[in-house]
Amino acid sequence: MTTQEISPTDPTLQVPHQLNYRFDIVKRSKLWFTLSLAVLVVGLTSMAFCLASFGTPLRLGLDFSGGTLLDLSFEQPVTTEELRQALQEHNLGSSVIQLDTSTSQEALIRMPPLSEEERLAVEATLREEVGPFERNLVETVGPTVGRLLLRSGILAVVISFGLIVVYLTLRFQLDYAVFAIVALLHDVVLTIGLFALLGLTVGMEVDSLFVVALLTIIGFSVNDTVVIYDRIRENLRLVSRKVSFAEVVNLSLNQTFARSFNTTLTTMLPLIAIAILGGATLKGFAIALLVGFALGVYSSIFIASPLLVWWRQQRSARIVDDGDPENGDPVEVTAQGS
Amino acid sequence: MVKSSGSLLNRLAFLRGLILILAVVVAFVYLGFSREVRLGLDLKGGTQLTLQALPTEEVTEITSEVMQGVEAVIQQRINGLGVAEPLVQISGQDRLFVQLPGVADPDRAIALLGDTAQLEFRKGLVPANTLPRNELGEVTAGEDPDALFEHVGLTGDLLRNAYPQAPRRGSQNWEVLLEFKPEGAEKFTQLTRDLAGTGRPIGIFLDDVLISAPVVGAEFARTGITGGTAVITGNFSVETANDLAVKLKAGALPARIQVIENRTVGATLGEVSVRQSLYAGIGGIVLVFIFMVAYYRLPGLIADVALLIYALCTFALFQLLGVTMTLPGIAGFILSIGMAVDANVLIFERIKEELREGKSLYKSISEGFNRAFSSILDSNITTLLVCGVLFWLGIGLVKGFAVTLGIGILVSFFTALTCTRTLLLAAMGIPSLRKPQFYGVRMEVSQS
Numbered sequence: 001m002t003t004q005e006i007s008p009t010d011p012t013l014q015v016p017h018q019l020n021y022r023f024d025i026v027k028r029s030k031l032w033f034t035l036s037l038a039v040l041v042v043g044l045t046s047m048a049f050c051l052a053s054f055g056t057p058l059r060l061g062l063d064f065s066g067g068t069l070l071d072l073s074f075e076q077p078v079t080t081e082e083l084r085q086a087l088q089e090h091n092l093g094s095s096v097i098q099l100d101t102s103t104s105q106e107a108l109i110r111m112p113p114l115s116e117e118e119r120l121a122v123e124a125t126l127r128e129e130v131g132p133f134e135r136n137l138v139e140t141v142g143p144t145v146g147r148l149l150l151r152s153g154i155l156a157v158v159i160s161f162g163l164i165v166v167y168l169t170l171r172f173q174l175d176y177a178v179f180a181i182v183a184l185l186h187d188v189v190l191t192i193g194l195f196a197l198l199g200l201t202v203g204m205e206v207d208s209l210f211v212v213a214l215l216t217i218i219g220f221s222v223n224d225t226v227v228i229y230d231r232i233r234e235n236l237r238l239v240s241r242k243v244s245f246a247e248v249v250n251l252s253l254n255q256t257f258a259r260s261f262n263t264t265l266t267t268m269l270p271l272i273a274i275a276i277l278g279g280a281t282l283k284g285f286a287i288a289l290l291v292g293f294a295l296g297v298y299s300s301i302f303i304a305s306p307l308l309v310w311w312r313q314q315r316s317a318r319i320v321d322d323g324d325p326e327n328g329d330p331v332e333v334t335a336q337g338s
Numbered sequence: 339m340v341k342s343s344g345s346l347l348n349r350l351a352f353l354r355g356l357i358l359i360l361a362v363v364v365a366f367v368y369l370g371f372s373r374e375v376r377l378g379l380d381l382k383g384g385t386q387l388t389l390q391a392l393p394t395e396e397v398t399e400i401t402s403e404v405m406q407g408v409e410a411v412i413q414q415r416i417n418g419l420g421v422a423e424p425l426v427q428i429s430g431q432d433r434l435f436v437q438l439p440g441v442a443d444p445d446r447a448i449a450l451l452g453d454t455a456q457l458e459f460r461k462g463l464v465p466a467n468t469l470p471r472n473e474l475g476e477v478t479a480g481e482d483p484d485a486l487f488e489h490v491g492l493t494g495d496l497l498r499n500a501y502p503q504a505p506r507r508g509s510q511n512w513e514v515l516l517e518f519k520p521e522g523a524e525k526f527t528q529l530t531r532d533l534a535g536t537g538r539p540i541g542i543f544l545d546d547v548l549i550s551a552p553v554v555g556a557e558f559a560r561t562g563i564t565g566g567t568a569v570i571t572g573n574f575s576v577e578t579a580n581d582l583a584v585k586l587k588a589g590a591l592p593a594r595i596q597v598i599e600n601r602t603v604g605a606t607l608g609e610v611s612v613r614q615s616l617y618a619g620i621g622g623i624v625l626v627f628i629f630m631v632a633y634y635r636l637p638g639l640i641a642d643v644a645l646l647i648y649a650l651c652t653f654a655l656f657q658l659l660g661v662t663m664t665l666p667g668i669a670g671f672i673l674s675i676g677m678a679v680d681a682n683v684l685i686f687e688r689i690k691e692e693l694r695e696g697k698s699l700y701k702s703i704s705e706g707f708n709r710a711f712s713s714i715l716d717s718n719i720t721t722l723l724v725c726g727v728l729f730w731l732g733i734g735l736v737k738g739f740a741v742t743l744g745i746g747i748l749v750s751f752f753t754a755l756t757c758t759r760t761l762l763l764a765a766m767g768i769p770s771l772r773k774p775q776f777y778g779v780r781m782e783v784s785q786s
Binding site: 116120135140141155163164171212218219226229230266267270272276277278282 | 380388390430444445448449452596597598599600601602603604606607610611614615617618619621622623625626629630633665666669672673675676677679680683684687691709712713716717719720721723724725726727728731736739743
């Protein structure tokens with residue numbers, strides 16, 4: 001392939017322009033969409049299975065399902081049977097009991113929601129029959145709390161989407177904003193789907209921090225999309241009108257690759273550390289963020305941008321953009337001799 | 339090469355910039371680190387409760403007035419507990435959010451808050467020795483209290499004060515001393531005069547449960563007990579006497595309340611969480627620092643310095659603003675460091691591009707900053723929007739996360755554009771550091 005330097009305003013140029021970049025992302029749009037759809041199908045299937053086995057599309061933690069959780073450190077090693085027997089007296093024999101395997105001293109007991117009196121009675125029985133303990137954690141969540149949490153979570157997502165659409169429409173154009181939101185929905189739905197899968201396979205539960213994680217994913221993933229859009233807008237002003245929109249998007253994606261990859265990596269490093277070393281509370285949170293950020297960077301490059309190209313091709317073959325095409329620095333353009 | 343970058347005048351300007359940045363950092367850090375870190379419940383232990391007010395026969399609807407009444411009473415009762423920095427907040431229509439940091443005995447706190455504490459003195463209709471007793475031998479008001487006791491309108495709202503009183507000689511039990519308002523004193527005199535010497539008791543009821551049934555001696559038959567004080571005796575320890583006094587003093591709750599959420603974290607667990615999260619955070623950040631130097635060379639090193647300054651400033655700012663550190667708060671802070679790196683990455687990638695186009699180092703750096711600016715601005719604003727929503731809708735944990743992330747983004751916006759820039763330009767002032775390979779770019783084109 002021979003390349004020759006030309007200026008973008010060369011009047012002798014008749015063939016469509018081909019810009020100089022390494023990866024043609026837009027050409028394989030179908031492949032990227034198919035990949036996402038495959039993950040979506042896996043997620044939806046997991047959610048269906050969850051619905052069948054737990055009655056909810058995700059395995060819900062205490063925050064949503066309601067219940068009482070006791071985390072007790074016994075002074076002496078205890079057995080699950082001892083605990084279950086003591087609980088049986090209060091008709092709580094069916095409680096979920098997790099015993100720390102290394103020392104057999106720390107027990108996590110999950111029960112249906114108990115009133116304060118009931119809980120104290122249970123604790124007293126455990127003290128008498130199993131042995132003295134120190135309380136690490138008591139969580140009682142009424143059944144109505146989760147509903148409220150869910151409502152404010154969904155409200156937060158909707159409001160965030162609204163604000164982002166308004167802002168991006170002001171800074172770019174409406175269609176940019178719409179596809180940014182499509183990418184965000186992609187990230188949120190796929191993260192939820194993958195957590196349904198984790199709930200089925202490793203018993204991952206979702207709690208209120210999961211809602212926070214989803215919102216953070218929204219804030220973060222729109223970041224990547226905006227940086228790429230920014231670049232597209234800038235390039236549109238630099239290159240000649242004869243260059244197709246798809247070409248400009250491809251060039252912009254290639255220019256922002258390093259940044260997308262590095263930023264995602266540097267953000268993920270502390271999260272990986274938290275997922276491995278962090279306390280139990282933060283583990284699920286960190287994993288949700290990791291999944292979401294990975295999806296977020298993927299959707300910015302492989303979903304939002306190709307969709308924008310597809311949409312603009314549907315509308316017209318010509319590029320219509322607000323930006324005044326300034327004659328700034330000409331971009332290096334290479335023509336392909338066929 | 340452009341010469342101006344190395345000129346003495348420029349170097350002085352950057353030196354001044356450097357000194358200014360250092361001064362700001364030192365001042366910040368000194369101010370911030372001279373205070374103690376405020377730790378949230380999940381880190382230092384304590385109890386967080388959500389109480390829900392329930393309608394009763396008298397109060398059929400929970401209005402905002404009722405909630406304010408509930409809040410006032412709960413606040414008063416908590417003050418009686420002597421907790422440092424409690425928080426009482428109305429949330430939503432009928433809920434009250436209560437935080438009690440570092441409470442050693444959450445059960446006592448819950449018992450203290452949950453009772454309606456409606457005190458009532460009633461007139462006994464049958465002799466005290468015929469009252470029914472429970473299996474522990476304590477007197478009860480039986481199945482039908484109204485058959486045994488008569489309401490005379492002497493209730494807790496006629497009390498002026500109540501306090502615990504040490505046991506009398508020869509007794510183990512504390513007492514609760516009551517002082518009536520004038521109207522209450524009058525009713526009490528009347529009641530004791532009626533009952534004196536009859537063997538019929540005064541029924542002292544708390545939340546419609548008989549807590550004691552003392553008999554009035556015959557010597558009061560003519561005058562009744564005057565002076566407007568009375569003593570409740572019973573099986574009280576110092577704590578229970580104190581708690582009852584607190585409840586009576588704060589008055590009755592205008593509605594029944596129920597604990598619908600209780601999160602109690604033991605102090606040990608909190609310590610473990612702090613340690614784990616800090617190790618994780620520091621470990622992750624160290625990895626980021628290594629990566630930046632490996633990938634971006636000299637600018638990466640400069641970015642690391644800027645990031646350190648960023649982390650110190652942000653933390654100091656948390657301290658100055660009195661942000662309470664919670665587990666999600668720490669996560670937000672660690673995440674904000676990731677965001678701060680992003681601004682630097684955007685700038686450096688741009689600088690590299692400019693360098694590859696064969697521009698001079700000085701021009702590349704200033705162009706790189708200018709071109710990265712709009713991306714940094716847009717991406718930060720969108721994240722801030724989400725933070726704002728989280729803060730506005732969130733309670734407790736979610737708020738802490740939104741606050742730390744939001745503050746972090748604002749500070750990083752500032753440090754990326756000022757610190758990194760000043761430090762980079764300062765480094766440019768040193769001739770031996772002006773090689774493109776220090777900037778991660780291999781120059782194949784010989785410079786003309």
